[in-house]
Amino acid sequence: MDVESLVAIDVHTHVESDGHGHYSLDDELMDASAKYFKADALRTPTIDQIADHYRERQMAAVVFTVDAEHEMGHPPLSSEEIAEGAARNNDVLIPFGSVDPRRGVEAVERARRLIGDHGVRGFKFHPSLQGFRPDDERWYPLYEVLQDAGMVALFHTGQTGIGAGLPGGRGIKLRYSDPMLVDDVAADFPHLSIILAHPSVPWVDSSISIATHKANVFVDLSGWRPKYFPPQLV
Template sequence: MTYTPSIDLDAIDAIDMHVHIESDGHGHTSLDDELMDASAAYFRPSDNRTPTVADIAARYRERRMAAVIFTVDAATATGHPSLSSEQIATEAAAHSDVVIPFGSVDPHRGKDAIDQARRLVEDYGVRGFKFHPSLQAFEPNEPSFYPLWEQLESLGVPALFHTGQNGIGAGLPGGRGIKLRYSNPILLDDVAADFPALTVILAHPSVPWQGEAISMATHKANVYIDLSGWSPTYFPAELVKAAGSFLRSKVLFGSDYPLIAPERWISDFEKLGIKPEVMPKVLKDNAIGVLNLR
């Protein structure tokens, strides 16, 4: 079944741009047990750690929200088989009123990744792609990966990249070999410059490189910031200022659910003193444009 969005935009109040599928429902998880446990210790989530697509759909429907859902294919770097983006998209098709599937491909797979990306869009209807440079162990501005970005640009779908601090591997010896430098957002400045028709979304407050992310989103029309992965209570002051003023059209609500509950995120964001007229843009309207939902 091919996913086609059927979201009634008048029936929802927010679009969460960052929701993880961590299990296929049959016992296989997106990360091995050690990394899953380290991530849980870092975030201390209170909800079900491995909700299914149907669980997420029910939860967000009840709260008048839609959710962008995805996994991360990091099989080459981690040796752990990935969840199926094809399965996620197929399951999302049954809940197209509230969920929006993104795909994920392993950049190290070269032409196979490029071909899979095309199939995920054309045959399964995914609306974008998620990448995690640190977990997938690659530098996104390395020229060998440029054919993949060219493919996504030609398909007309956004690319969402993890940036900044990383909870996966946190507290483990050597961070389990996961290197933070791959997630410096400035590496994506080359990608955004060289592929101006590709929408590049910088996921999370990019601590400790927040200034770079703000500069990129200010400078390039095709760069956005999703605000997931941190409670807004802990946002850097420069990000709060930017989100409420000159970047009000370039920032996107995201929770990182199931690690952070979306309603908690919104409650904390409302306490930052952001002007009331900015809230609908951050929570919903900017995402509508990025996802081409109108």
């Protein structure tokens, strides 16, 4: 990847389809999120189509899925296949993996395989969708593997469009995505680079506080149009 030739790198790009008829969400969540985001028929491009989109714009993108099968009961897209697709398009795509922390030792071992065998550069977590508290020390062995390997940990924070508009939000709990739950992780793993995804509404001040206090924490501004950014974020 020729970074000098790029206009920008999008650090937050979900792969929603494997190109073989399987999607990242079940039908109910996919339909509800399409309404929430006002998405069109192009909402689920393949990884090669994603690469073409960014290549045409002289941009690169970090690509990933979310493994939330334990909580949501829907088989995830393959992080291995996403890594393969990124390798085919390594001029514009950077692969991140996804493992479900609630799978314990299995998640740790899979993370090691994704790093060692498939060349992922980081991991995406969605605490609300995966149903876990980031600061639970049961997940610390996983974070240790990521820190030791020089990975980036990208945590969804704030409100999510997944489940929005459905009764009970389909059981998805927003409190797991409070960025303050990542503060302990950042403190206890000071050499783990952490990205707090999105403006973290309604916890914007918390996100800003953590990122200004801890040098290993950053904020991405994906998912919100700038005109909706809270004033303190600008």
